[in-house]
Amino acid sequence: GAGVSQSPSNKVTEKGKDVELRCDPISGHTALYWYRQRLGQGLEFLIYFQGNSAPDKSGLPSDRFSAERTGESVSTLTIQRTQQEDSAVYLCASSLLDGYEQYFGPGTRLTVT
Template identity: 95%
Template sequence: GAGVSQSPSNKVTEKGKDVELRCDPISGHTALYWYRQSLGQGLEFLIYFQGNSAPDKSGLPSDRFSAERTGGSVSTLTIQRTQQEDSAVYLCASTPGAGGEQYFGPGTRLTVT
């Protein structure tokens, strides 16, 4: 079946603009994660959705970052008033339930100019 998909694959935006990144998890997966991977760095956890529970937002770096997950499926990560340090690859992952191995999407490469 289809894997995790993310759109757009690449996004270039000007400093100060808002951006929305989309993640379509694997059908039926209840858990969804967002990570950020800066150039040459490891993965930084951002936010985690599990079913209908309140999300774990502990990794969001500032209040400019927010995410929602509608209908328990598609998720959107929104970055307001983008800064150059937001430039990174944003990865989404999903799992069938809590704690299993994660299936990753190809990522969205965000460049803030």
């Protein structure tokens, strides 16, 4: 079946602009995660959605970052007033409600100039 998909694959934006990144999880996966991967570093957790529960936003680095999820499907990560330090690969993952295995998408490479 189809895996996790993300769009766009690459995004170049000017400092100060807003960007929106999209994630389509695997069908039937109720849990969805966003991570950020800066060059040469591991993945940092950003936000976690699980079914209809309130999302865990504890990893969002500032109030410029927000994310939404429509039911158990698509999620969008929005970064407002982008800064150069926001340049990174943003990875989305999904898992079953009671599953521990997270399936990752290919990521969106964001470059802020």
